[in-house]
Amino acid sequence: MMTVEEKWHFDLFGYVVLKQAVPVEDVQRMVSLAYTWHDLPDSKLPPPLRSYRDPVEYPNLPRSIVNSHYGDEIFQRLALNREIMRCVLDLTANCPKLLAVSLTRNTKDSEAVGFHGGFAGGWRNPANDYQVAEGMVFATFLNAAVSLVDVPEGTGFVCVPGSHKGNFPIPSHIDIYSCPPSVVNVTPKAGDVVLFTETLCHGARRWTQDTPRLTVFVRYSTSYASWSPEVGPIEAHQGKLSPGVHELMQVAGFQHRKQIVDQLLSEMGENST
Ligand SMILES: O=C(O)CCC(=O)C(=O)O
Numbered sequence: 400m401m402t403v404e405e406k407w408h409f410d411l412f413g414y415v416v417l418k419q420a421v422p423v424e425d426v427q428r429m430v431s432l433a434y435t436w437h438d439l440p441d442s443k444l445p446p447p448l449r450s451y452r453d454p455v456e457y458p459n460l461p462r463s464i465v466n467s468h469y470g471d472e473i474f475q476r477l478a479l480n481r482e483i484m485r486c487v488l489d490l491t492a493n494c495p496k497l498l499a500v501s502l503t504r505n506t507k508d509s510e511a512v513g514f515h516g517g518f519a520g521g522w523r524n525p526a527n528d529y530q531v532a533e534g535m536v537f538a539t540f541l542n543a544a545v546s547l548v549d550v551p552e553g554t555g556f557v558c559v560p561g562s563h564k565g566n567f568p569i570p571s572h573i574d575i576y577s578c579p580p581s582v583v584n585v586t587p588k589a590g591d592v593v594l595f596t597e598t599l600c601h602g603a604r605r606w607t608q609d610t611p612r613l614t615v616f617v618r619y620s621t622s623y624a625s626w627s628p629e630v631g632p633i634e635a636h637q638g639k640l641s642p643g644v645h646e647l648m649q650v651a652g653f654q655h656r657k658q659i660v661d662q663l664l665s666e667m668g669e670n671s672t
Contacts, residue, residue, distance in 0.1 A: 400489045413563035413599035417592040420482035461505040468500040475644045496622040497647040505612040517562040517600030540597040546587040547613035562600035575602045622651040
């Protein structure tokens with residue numbers, strides 16, 4: 400499960416970097432699928448894959464292809480990645496739910512992503528919780544940003560470290576291009592994962608390279624949280640999911656222990672009681 404140092408980092412800053420969590424061959428396969436799918440219009444994507452925002456209507460936004468795990472087994476393997484799951488299980492007290500797997504492309508033409516989460520916008524989402532007690536860190540909404548490319552400094556993910564515990568609005572003169580210590584630019588290598596609580600105020604600087612930034616955002620919540628009307632597996636396509644991923648996507652009460660959780664804990668050599 401998480402080491403004490405990882406918990407210290409996550410609690411202090413709101414994120415942790417899991418170095419080389421994804422095997423090189425898996426990264427290569429996802430890059431290849433990213434190029435194939437991102438070359439296609441939404442109408443040609445294998446259903447239920449679709450853009451989060453219609454790229455025709457929003458040509459300047461980073462394009463995020465949602466439901467990628469229905470399109471290829473490699474994204475299901477990613478959703479169950481042991482390095483990610485040992486942290487997600489710890490942070491959700493062994494009650495996780497897989498919410499979404501989005502394959503996102505940022506190009507030099509994509510707009511930057513302004514700060515959101517935490518107190519950005521002057522309010523905090525009441526369903527997005529973060530607590531620490533008795534050596535345990537607990538977060539109800541997590542985002543595992545899996546980088547498929549090397550990210551150079553000055554571009555990509557930025558956050559206001561510690562803002563997941565902030566109690567005051569972030570001053571308006573602080574933005575995604577501000578400097579440390581207020582704003583930190585996290586620059587993963589291909590195969591690294593930036594795991595953060597969505598209560599952290601975060602965004603993304605404009606991409607600066609000729610080849611695109613490719614990231615898979617794997618979002619998890621606690622199994623009993625409800626985030627959108629589209630909760631749980633999509634019925635018409637659930638046959639495309641492995642039993643473990645299908646179960647991981649299910650809503651369940653906080654007393655319920657999912658079989659996939661027991662299986663992961665046992666594979667990790669953890670006592671699953
Ligand atoms: O591109 C990024 O790293 C930021 C993504 C983001 O803001 C989000 O997934 O909520």
